[in-house]
Amino acid sequence: MNEQLFKQLTQAKQASRHMMTMNTQSKNQALIKIAQALKDHVLEIINENQKDIEHAKASGMSDAMVDRLLLNEDRIVAMADDVLKLVSLDDPVGDIIREIKRPNGLLIKQVRVPIGIFGIIYESRPNVTVDIACLCIKSGNVCVLKGGKEAMHSNRILTKLMREAIKETLPVDCVQLIDYGGREMVDELIHAYGYVDVVVPRGGAGLIQHVVQNATVPVIETGAGNCHLYIDKEADLKKAIDITVNAKIQRPSVCNAIETILVHQDIAGTYLPLLYEAFHERVDIRGDSKVQKIIPCQLATLTDYATEYDDYIVAVKIVDSLQEAIEHIYQYSTKHSEAIITENQDTAHMFLNSIDSACVYHNASTRFSDGGQFGFGAELGISTQKLHARGPLGLFEMTSYQYKIYGQGQVRE
Amino acid sequence: MNEQLFKQLTQAKQASRHMMTMNTQSKNQALIKIAQALKDHVLEIINENQKDIEHAKASGMSDAMVDRLLLNEDRIVAMADDVLKLVSLDDPVGDIIREIKRPNGLLIKQVRVPIGIFGIIYESRPNVTVDIACLCIKSGNVCVLKGGKEAMHSNRILTKLMREAIKETLPVDCVQLIDYGGREMVDELIHAYGYVDVVVPRGGAGLIQHVVQNATVPVIETGAGNCHLYIDKEADLKKAIDITVNAKIQRPSVCNAIETILVHQDIAGTYLPLLYEAFHERVDIRGDSKVQKIIPCQLATLTDYATEYDDYIVAVKIVDSLQEAIEHIYQYSTKHSEAIITENQDTAHMFLNSIDSACVYHNASTRFSDGGQFGFGAELGISTQKLHARGPLGLFEMTSYQYKIYGQGQVRE
Numbered sequence: 001m002n003e004q005l006f007k008q009l010t011q012a013k014q015a016s017r018h019m020m021t022m023n024t025q026s027k028n029q030a031l032i033k034i035a036q037a038l039k040d041h042v043l044e045i046i047n048e049n050q051k052d053i054e055h056a057k058a059s060g061m062s063d064a065m066v067d068r069l070l071l072n073e074d075r076i077v078a079m080a081d082d083v084l085k086l087v088s089l090d091d092p093v094g095d096i097i098r099e100i101k102r103p104n105g106l107l108i109k110q111v112r113v114p115i116g117i118f119g120i121i122y123e124s125r126p127n128v129t130v131d132i133a134c135l136c137i138k139s140g141n142v143c144v145l146k147g148g149k150e151a152m153h154s155n156r157i158l159t160k161l162m163r164e165a166i167k168e169t170l171p172v173d174c175v176q177l178i179d180y181g182g183r184e185m186v187d188e189l190i191h192a193y194g195y196v197d198v199v200v201p202r203g204g205a206g207l208i209q210h211v212v213q214n215a216t217v218p219v220i221e222t223g224a225g226n227c228h229l230y231i232d233k234e235a236d237l238k239k240a241i242d243i244t245v246n247a248k249i250q251r252p253s254v255c256n257a258i259e260t261i262l263v264h265q266d267i268a269g270t271y272l273p274l275l276y277e278a279f280h281e282r283v284d285i286r287g288d289s290k291v292q293k294i295i296p297c298q299l300a301t302l303t304d305y306a307t308e309y310d311d312y313i314v315a316v317k318i319v320d321s322l323q324e325a326i327e328h329i330y331q332y333s334t335k336h337s338e339a340i341i342t343e344n345q346d347t348a349h350m351f352l353n354s355i356d357s358a359c360v361y362h363n364a365s366t367r368f369s370d371g372g373q374f375g376f377g378a379e380l381g382i383s384t385q386k387l388h389a390r391g392p393l394g395l396f397e398m399t400s401y402q403y404k405i406y407g408q409g410q411v412r413e
Numbered sequence: 414m415n416e417q418l419f420k421q422l423t424q425a426k427q428a429s430r431h432m433m434t435m436n437t438q439s440k441n442q443a444l445i446k447i448a449q450a451l452k453d454h455v456l457e458i459i460n461e462n463q464k465d466i467e468h469a470k471a472s473g474m475s476d477a478m479v480d481r482l483l484l485n486e487d488r489i490v491a492m493a494d495d496v497l498k499l500v501s502l503d504d505p506v507g508d509i510i511r512e513i514k515r516p517n518g519l520l521i522k523q524v525r526v527p528i529g530i531f532g533i534i535y536e537s538r539p540n541v542t543v544d545i546a547c548l549c550i551k552s553g554n555v556c557v558l559k560g561g562k563e564a565m566h567s568n569r570i571l572t573k574l575m576r577e578a579i580k581e582t583l584p585v586d587c588v589q590l591i592d593y594g595g596r597e598m599v600d601e602l603i604h605a606y607g608y609v610d611v612v613v614p615r616g617g618a619g620l621i622q623h624v625v626q627n628a629t630v631p632v633i634e635t636g637a638g639n640c641h642l643y644i645d646k647e648a649d650l651k652k653a654i655d656i657t658v659n660a661k662i663q664r665p666s667v668c669n670a671i672e673t674i675l676v677h678q679d680i681a682g683t684y685l686p687l688l689y690e691a692f693h694e695r696v697d698i699r700g701d702s703k704v705q706k707i708i709p710c711q712l713a714t715l716t717d718y719a720t721e722y723d724d725y726i727v728a729v730k731i732v733d734s735l736q737e738a739i740e741h742i743y744q745y746s747t748k749h750s751e752a753i754i755t756e757n758q759d760t761a762h763m764f765l766n767s768i769d770s771a772c773v774y775h776n777a778s779t780r781f782s783d784g785g786q787f788g789f790g791a792e793l794g795i796s797t798q799k800l801h802a803r804g805p806l807g808l809f810e811m812t813s814y815q816y817k818i819y820g821q822g823q824v825r826e
Contacts, residue, residue: 020769099730108775213606245824305664365632385631386528387610404775409649409656411663412781412786
C-alpha cells in the first residue's frame with residue numbers, strides 16, 4: 001500500500017474507534033462549528049476554488065462542467081446551511097432495533113452502530129466533500145475522501161477547515177482527504193480490505209463499473225438510473241402528462257429522471273400527441289415504428305432503451321400489455337426507480353409487485369427517489385444494489401448493528 | 414461464462430422472478446414435500462452417499478472428515494426434521510418495515526423482499542445442501558449451490574429429490590446445483606455479476622479469502638471466529654470457569670468457540686489454577702511468561718494470538734487492565750464474538766461499548782452466537798462483516814427491501 005495512504009488509514013482506524021463512542025451532542029457541536037467555519041472563510045474558499053476554475057478553463061473544460069466546479073458566496077452559504085440541517089436529524093447510533101429475551105434468561109439487544117470507515121470516490125463538485133464528511137460525522141463514521149483532481153484546491157481548503165473546526169470536539173482524523181497521486185489511488189483505496197469498511201463510488205457508469213469489478217472492499221453501488229414510466233391504458237391523461245414532464249425534464253441530468261416511456265397501445269393515440277405537444281421543442285423523442293405512426297420522431301434502437309441519457313432525450317415504446325411493459329423493464333432497468341400511471345388499482349398492484357427496483361411508484365414522479373424527498377433529510381446517494389440498503393441512503397443506511405448480550409453466567413447445553 | 418452455468422443462471426433468474434411473488438403457504442408446502450421426499454428416499458440417499466464415502470476412503474481422507482460426509486438414516490431423518498422446523502418460522506417477505514406519509518400526500522412503504530439469487534460455496538457436509546436450499550425457499554430466494562467434489566453424489570441425489578418434491582408448488586429452478594467442473598466453477602460463480610446477487614462462502618479461511626479477494630458479486634463473509642474471553646478482576650470465579658469451559662470445549666471445532674483467554678492480573682493467581690485443573694488433561698494451554706509463573710504451560714507466540722485453532726488448544730494472556738484487554742481484542746479479533754466476565758456493571762458497559770464485534774457478551778458463553786440460540790430458528794451462517802447483516806444470518810437477514818410509493822399524481826416542485 002502507498003505509504004501516505006497507509007498512514008492515513010491507520011489514523012482513520014484510530015479515529016473510527018473514538019467516533020463509535022461519540023455522543024450526539026458532540027457530533028452536532030462539530031457540525032455547527034463546521035458550518036460556522038465555512039461561513040467565516042468564504043473568501044479563502046473562493047480563492048482556492050478559483051485556482052481549480054482557472055486550471056479547468058485552461059484545460060478546456062466545458063462551461064457546464066466548470067459551473068459544477070464553481071464555489072461562490074451563495075453556494076458556500078448554502079453548503080453551510082445544509083450542514084446545519086443535519087444537526088436536527090435523529091442520530092441513529094445507539095438505537096435499539098430489537099430486544100430478544102430468551103427462555104434461558106439471556107437478554108439480546110440488537111443495537112445500531114456506525115459502520116466504521118467509508119471510502120468515497122467522487123468527481124467534480126466540491127460541495128460533495130462537505131456533504132459526505134458531515135453525513136459521516138453525524139452517523140459516527142470516518143470518511144476517506146478521494147475527490148477528483150479538478151477540484152483539488154477546493155477539496156483541500158474545505159477539508160482543512162472542517163478538520164480545524166472539529167478538532168476540540170471529535171478526533172480530527174475522522175475526515176481524511178487523499179489529495180495526492182492520480183487514478184492509482186482509487187485502486188489503492190478499493191483494495192484497502194481490512195482498513196476501509198465500504199467504498200461508495202459516486203460518478204459515472206465507468207467509475208462505478210471499475211470499482212465493482214476491482215474492489216476487494218465491499219461496495220455500495222449508487223446512481224445508475226435507467227428509469228421507466230409506464231402509461232397504462234387506464235391512465236388519467238392529465239396525471240400522465242404532468243408526471244411525464246416532471247420525471248423527464250424537471251431536472252434531466254439526475255439519476256431519478258426517466259429515460260424510457262412505455263405506453264399501452266390503447267392509450268397511445270391520445271397520450272402521444274399530448275406528449276409531443278409538451279415535449280417537441282425541448283426533448284429529442286426516439287420512438288419505435290408504432291410511435292412513429294402517431295407522432296414525428298427518430299427511430300429508437302435497442303441501444304436507446306439501454307441508455308441512461310441524463311439529458312433532454314427520451315425513448316418511447318408502445319406495448320400491448322402490462323406484461324410487455326414489465327418484461328421490457330426487467331430487461332433494461334438498472335433497478336433504481338420505475339413508475340406506473342393508472343387508475344386501476346389491480347393493475348397498479350400487479351406492477352408494484354412485479355418490478356424489482358429500489359423504488360416503484362404508482363401515480364407519482366420518479367423524481368421523488370431522493371433522501372430529502374423521503375424525509376431522510378440528506379443522503380449519501382441512491383443505492384441500486386440489494387445488499388445492505390436500497391434506494392436513498394440516509395443516516396440510518398450508513399449504520400450497521402451489533403448484538404449486545406447480557407447474561408448471568410449462562411452456558412450452552 | 415461457462416455455457417452450462419450460463420444456462421443455469423438464466424433459469425435461476427426466471428425462477429427468482431416467480432419466487433419473489435410466492436406466498437408463504439406455497440413455500441411451506443414445498444418444504445413439507447421436501448421433508449417427506451427425504452424420508453421416503455432414505456435408502457436411495459444412503460446408496461449415493463456410499464459412493465462418496467468409498468471414494469473418500471480410497472483417497473485417504475481422515476476418519477473425522479469421512480464422518481462429516483456420512484449420511485445414515487438418523488442423519489437423514491434429522492435433516493428432514495430441520496426442514497419441517499422452517500415451516501413454523503415467520504416468513505419475512507412482505508413485512509412492512511416502515512410506512513412514511515409525506516406532507517405532499519405520498520405514502521412510502523418500505524417492504525421486505527427476497528434478495529434474489531444466492532450463490533453458496535461450501536465443502537463436505539451434504540446436509541448443508543438441504544439446509545441452505547430450504548432457507549432460500551422459505552425466504553423467497555433462489556440458490557445456486559457449489560458443493561465440494563467429495564460430496565458430489567450425495568449433493569446430486571439431494572438436489573434431485575428436492576427439485577422433484579417442489580415441482581408442483583414452486584419453480585423447480587429455484588434450487589440449482591453446479592455438479593460439474595472443478596475449482597474453476599467457483600471463480601465463474603463469484604464473477605457472475607448481474608446474475609448472482611450475493612455469494613456466501615462457507616468453509617475455511619482460504620476459501621473465504623479467495624472469494625473476498627476475487628469476487629465481483631457482493632459477498633457475505635461468514636464464520637471466521639478468533640473469539641476472546643476476558644476475565645475481569647471483579648469476575649465471579651464460578652461463572653468465569655463455567656463459561657471458560659463451555660466456550661472452549663463444549664464444541665471446540667466451531668467458529669463461536671473461544672481461542673484466547675485474557676485474564677486481569679489481579680485475579681490470575683486464583684483463576685489460572687482453577688483453569689488448569691479444568692483444562693490440563695483436555696486442552697493444550699499456551700500462556701505468556703506471566704501465565705507460566707502461575708501454571709505449567711507452553712509459551713504463547715504472537716501467531717498463537719492470531720490463530721483460530723478450532724481445536725483443544727487455547728492461548729492465555731495476563732493483562733494489567735480492561736484497556737489492555739480491549740487493545741488486544743482490537744488487534745487480533747475477527748469481529749465475531751467476545752465476552753467479558755465481571756460483576757462490575759460499569760466495566761461490563763465499557764467493554765460492551767468498546768468492542769467492535771458482531772456479538773459482545775457480558776457473563777455468558779460466546780457459544781450462544783448462533784441463529785438457533787438467538788431464536789431465529791435456523792441460520793445461513795454467522796456474518797463477520799458490517800455491511801448488510803452482522804452475526805447470525807436468519808431468514809430476515811436473507812432479505813432486502815423495496816420502497817413502494819403510492820401517489821395521486823404528485824410531481825416534484
